[in-house]
Amino acid sequence: MPDTQRVTLQDVRDAAERISGAAHRTPVLRSRTLDALVGAEVFLKCENLQRMGAFKFRGAYNAASRLRAEQLAKGIAAYSSGNHAQAVALAARELGTSAVIVMPSDAPRAKLEATAGYGAEIVTYDRCTEDRVAIGEALAAERGLALIPPYEHPHVIAGQGTAALELIEEVGELDALVVPVGGGGLIAGCATAAKALLPAIRVVGVEPEAGDDTKRSLEAGRRVSVPLPRTIADGQAADIPGELTFSVNRLLVDGISLVGDDHLRDAMRFAFERLKTVLEPSGASALAALLAHRVDALPRRVGVILSGGNVGAERFAELLGR
Amino acid sequence: MPDTQRVTLQDVRDAAERISGAAHRTPVLRSRTLDALVGAEVFLKCENLQRMGAFKFRGAYNAASRLRAEQLAKGIAAYSSGNHAQAVALAARELGTSAVIVMPSDAPRAKLEATAGYGAEIVTYDRCTEDRVAIGEALAAERGLALIPPYEHPHVIAGQGTAALELIEEVGELDALVVPVGGGGLIAGCATAAKALLPAIRVVGVEPEAGDDTKRSLEAGRRVSVPLPRTIADGQAADIPGELTFSVNRLLVDGISLVGDDHLRDAMRFAFERLKTVLEPSGASALAALLAHRVDALPRRVGVILSGGNVGAERFAELLGR
Numbered sequence: 001m002p003d004t005q006r007v008t009l010q011d012v013r014d015a016a017e018r019i020s021g022a023a024h025r026t027p028v029l030r031s032r033t034l035d036a037l038v039g040a041e042v043f044l045k046c047e048n049l050q051r052m053g054a055f056k057f058r059g060a061y062n063a064a065s066r067l068r069a070e071q072l073a074k075g076i077a078a079y080s081s082g083n084h085a086q087a088v089a090l091a092a093r094e095l096g097t098s099a100v101i102v103m104p105s106d107a108p109r110a111k112l113e114a115t116a117g118y119g120a121e122i123v124t125y126d127r128c129t130e131d132r133v134a135i136g137e138a139l140a141a142e143r144g145l146a147l148i149p150p151y152e153h154p155h156v157i158a159g160q161g162t163a164a165l166e167l168i169e170e171v172g173e174l175d176a177l178v179v180p181v182g183g184g185g186l187i188a189g190c191a192t193a194a195k196a197l198l199p200a201i202r203v204v205g206v207e208p209e210a211g212d213d214t215k216r217s218l219e220a221g222r223r224v225s226v227p228l229p230r231t232i233a234d235g236q237a238a239d240i241p242g243e244l245t246f247s248v249n250r251l252l253v254d255g256i257s258l259v260g261d262d263h264l265r266d267a268m269r270f271a272f273e274r275l276k277t278v279l280e281p282s283g284a285s286a287l288a289a290l291l292a293h294r295v296d297a298l299p300r301r302v303g304v305i306l307s308g309g310n311v312g313a314e315r316f317a318e319l320l321g322r
Numbered sequence: 323m324p325d326t327q328r329v330t331l332q333d334v335r336d337a338a339e340r341i342s343g344a345a346h347r348t349p350v351l352r353s354r355t356l357d358a359l360v361g362a363e364v365f366l367k368c369e370n371l372q373r374m375g376a377f378k379f380r381g382a383y384n385a386a387s388r389l390r391a392e393q394l395a396k397g398i399a400a401y402s403s404g405n406h407a408q409a410v411a412l413a414a415r416e417l418g419t420s421a422v423i424v425m426p427s428d429a430p431r432a433k434l435e436a437t438a439g440y441g442a443e444i445v446t447y448d449r450c451t452e453d454r455v456a457i458g459e460a461l462a463a464e465r466g467l468a469l470i471p472p473y474e475h476p477h478v479i480a481g482q483g484t485a486a487l488e489l490i491e492e493v494g495e496l497d498a499l500v501v502p503v504g505g506g507g508l509i510a511g512c513a514t515a516a517k518a519l520l521p522a523i524r525v526v527g528v529e530p531e532a533g534d535d536t537k538r539s540l541e542a543g544r545r546v547s548v549p550l551p552r553t554i555a556d557g558q559a560a561d562i563p564g565e566l567t568f569s570v571n572r573l574l575v576d577g578i579s580l581v582g583d584d585h586l587r588d589a590m591r592f593a594f595e596r597l598k599t600v601l602e603p604s605g606a607s608a609l610a611a612l613l614a615h616r617v618d619a620l621p622r623r624v625g626v627i628l629s630g631g632n633v634g635a636e637r638f639a640e641l642l643g644r
Contacts, residue, residue, distance in 0.1 A: 316635075
């Protein structure tokens with residue numbers, strides 16, 4: 001394994017042990033209709049049914065639970081467009097400490113409310129003019145909090161990888177794994193686990209067309225930034241891959257498929273009407289890529305991460321009423 | 323057991339064996355938020371994740387699969403406000419025969435489309451002026467079809483009871499079981515299984531306030547009709563209990579809770595936002611009764627049947643946009 005890959009299957013296994021009992025072992029959904037539509041056997045890993053409604057709890061809890069007791073007692077902090085915020089807030093509550101979360105002022109209502117509901121203090125910023133990393137770091141330094149980044153941390157990446165580990169443990173051999181890409185933490189962890197367990201597996205990332213920074217970066221062989229993405233996939237509005245996540249993904253990710261907002265809407269509707277399950281736009285992106293036939297040469301057995309379901313009923317109605 | 327009870331636990335067990343492989347063994351959902359809100363341990367049996375999206379497939383398949391081969395080859399027929407239509411249509415397809423379904427012309431679009439999608443021929447009628455039983459029976463006689471009624475049949479009732487059988491097999495002891503009531507087939511089957519397995523269990527039915535025919539009938543000790551119910555719970559718009567179902571339910575059902583349309587909306591929203599699962603109004607009624615604290619003296623461990631999730635995305639948005 002090259003030196004640059006700083007997360008291993010053992011790290012993911014350790015994370016799985018650590019989050020066991022705190023995180024849900026989420027169900028794997030099948031659908032005959034979906035299989036017929038895409039011409040493959042599809043296994044849907046339902047991270048929308050994870051605690052706080054998204055995979056993010058895996059990484060946040062794994063990272064927070066590894067802090068020294070003195071540090072944990074001082075509290076933790078995070079910056080996030082939404083789901084990582086809720087994840088850190090819930091992890092703090094579960095571990096008996098406090099959390100301060102830096103969130104964009106235009107984050108979805110459901111996510112702001114849920115984060116506050118877990119007892120966290122929320123500090124908002126303007127996504128277009130302010131730098132969340134700078135705000136988060138200043139705040140953490142000032143108050144002595146441990147900052148848990150949304151993806152640029154080996155414990156976060158290893159935690160997210162447990163989603164793929166569980167999926168493969170449950171369904172066995174897979175020919176491909178299709179994973180949403182925002183900052184790249186979920187796919188970095190999932191690819192680490194999947195490629196170690198099934199060396200022949202193809203790992204495909206899915207980004208919104210408007211935010212194809214990881215696709216461009218993989219093609220360029222270095223991190224490339226794109227203009228701030230305008231997409232309904234608020235969890236995937238990254239404009240540049242993480243340094244750590246990209247160092248993993250450039251080695252392990254086989255390709256990136258792109259989906260437009262209408263593909264995301266179609267996938268959310270399909271999930272609602274046929275699977276009876278709720279997906280937020282980002283959470284539907286991997287499914288959207290399959291339904292839109294945006295994944296080339298789809299093999300027989302395909303794992304898909306449904307990464308989150310945090311969308312309010314009104315926002316859902318608004319999104320689908322195009 | 324009194325003579326009047328024409329369905330037994332053994333019938334439910336036989337049905338379970340017969341539908342195994344064709345029907346899904348649906349998952350049981352838990353929610354810490356829900357438990358905290360209602361002050362009990364709640365086990366949600368997800369029949370919205372059943373094939374065709376509702377419990378109805380259990381009874382329809384069980385009944386159809388027991389027809390003589392010559393009869394099955396001639397085809398089957400049904401009258402239904404929606405989910406039983408889809409259930410019979412899908413059962414026919416699975417068993418290699420044809421189906422004719424008599425449906426109200428104002429049935430939800432999603433249900434009409436899905437029924438046609440399973441390959442059935444649809445005959446519509448006016449719910450306010452025409453008699454679906456008469457139309458169904460005439461049609462069946464004319465074409466030599468076997469009519470599978472939505473609830474007035476021991477094989478249908480036994481099939482629906484497999485939902486409770488599976489739930490109790492999976493989670494063990496329950497103090498109460500809360501079940502939506504339309505024509506009374508689901509609760510008759512579920513109560514048969516539940517009371518035989520757990521004699522101390524309390525079985526509570528839930529009806530819409532506008533369609534409280536079973537509640538009134540149980541109180542009167544005989545079948546009582548109510549004016550044609552106006553409710554968003556289209557699957558529970560019965561105006562009089564079935565003769566057979568009532569003969570079972572009067573012996574086994576301990577009480578009926580009523581819910582209004584707003585309770586149903588609240589429960590659908592709760593299921594969407596917190597459970598990430600899609601329920602149609604009728605399918606949410608048992609959950610609604612719990613959330614609205616309409617079930618008296620709620621004991622510790624409570625089973626709830628989420629009976630169906632067939633609602634289009636637009637209709638869902640419309641229902642919640644009060």
